[in-house]
Amino acid sequence: MIVLENITKRYNTRQGASTVLNGVSLQVKPGEKIGILGRNGSGKSTLIRIISGAELPTSGSITRSMSVSWPLAFGGAFQGSLTGLDNLRFICRVYGVDFLPCVDYVEEFSELGRYMREPVKTYSSGMRARLAFAISMVVEFDCFLIDEVISVGDARFHAKCQQELFEKRRDRAMIMVSHEAHNIREHCSHACVISEGKLNEFTDINAAYEYYQSN
């Protein structure tokens, strides 16, 4: 279970404080799949980062009684000057996973070939997504946080994500940010819309989309 209570996040900008999240509460039960909708800059990624613990809220509390992944997003989580393989090594060390047995799996899943031994900063965004996804499958989490990353990539990558994440790990919880409606419709049981710092929960995804589009 993950419980967010009354989370507020404020950033100090040059024009003064800007409140991105204002009193957000949310519960994520084991196995639950929640989609997050919102306009650009509405605070979706901030919310994901606060759930992951990468960022701390300005006020409010988070309780995590299940393991939560890092945000699987375009940027972040990897050191650009390190190779894919060295990044894998780093993450294995941080999460206490044996490195050697993972290498084959990640190489095969990411299909990066010799690029596994090149710095990540030379990768395209599709390659980064493949690496991020493959590495995150090496560490087992109860809850995966997915920030847009499955929207890139070709049909084959989608098919693999489908199998590894949504079939093999369908018992896990998932919080997903995506601008592509079909991702959320396909995989989530309900959805939340962030607007003006507030989180509105909808048990019906169509209702969530209606609200999202009318705002």
Add this chain to the structure above:
Amino acid sequence: MGITSEVSLRRSGRIQARVIWALLMREIITRYGRHNIGFMWMFVEPMMFTLGVAALWSFAGLSHGSSLPIVAFAITGYSAVLLWRNMPGRCVGAIEPNLALMYHRNVKVMDIYASRILLEVAGATISFTILSLLFIAIGWMPYPEDIMKVLVGWFMLAWFGGALAFTVGGLSAMSEAVEKVWHPITYLMFPLSGAMFMVEWLPDVAKNIILYLPMVHGVEILREGYFGSAVRAHYDILYMGVICLCLTLLGLSLTREVGRRVTPE
């Protein structure tokens, strides 16, 4: 603000050790690479500095007519400078290149500083040990008279450098001006740090002033350990300890505050 998760202190310790180790290994790869001598640059680089300085001081006859062997004088002095000065230098602006890694919840600002500090301590210590053994073996340097005292002096300097590193690192994350100011400060501190002189050689007025600087005490302890009765050392280990303790507290609280504000890339 409460972040609750049921993790025991022992388990937290294990996670932190794991994270610091991961960061340390990562740092070794990004800094030294796998080409030519790889991670050995960690101590070869400070060794080159120290050897160069030892050679220069030998030519310049910097031992002020005292009976101290100049090579030993230079190696104890310059190694001490490398030890306390490089740690803060490595922690200034250390967060920025690591922002992406802070996507991982357990990677904290504290761990980034700690891994860099450990790497500097290791490099300076290995360099100092190898050079000492080398010059003792060829007879240019005497055996240390009191090895325990050498270790105490070295430990105090490492503690001072580490505490200073947390403080300066934390401040540099709060204001960019710190990075600019830090370089001239270290540069000007070098001749005052006790590396190039013994306090005994100074006039009485200067003695009292110079002993306000904590690292001077550390160098004096180190040299007393090395040269024993050949020198008259001036130090107050309690004074240095209190300063180090205060700096540690200040440094850790600054680091915590910075960690609270940090926004991963």
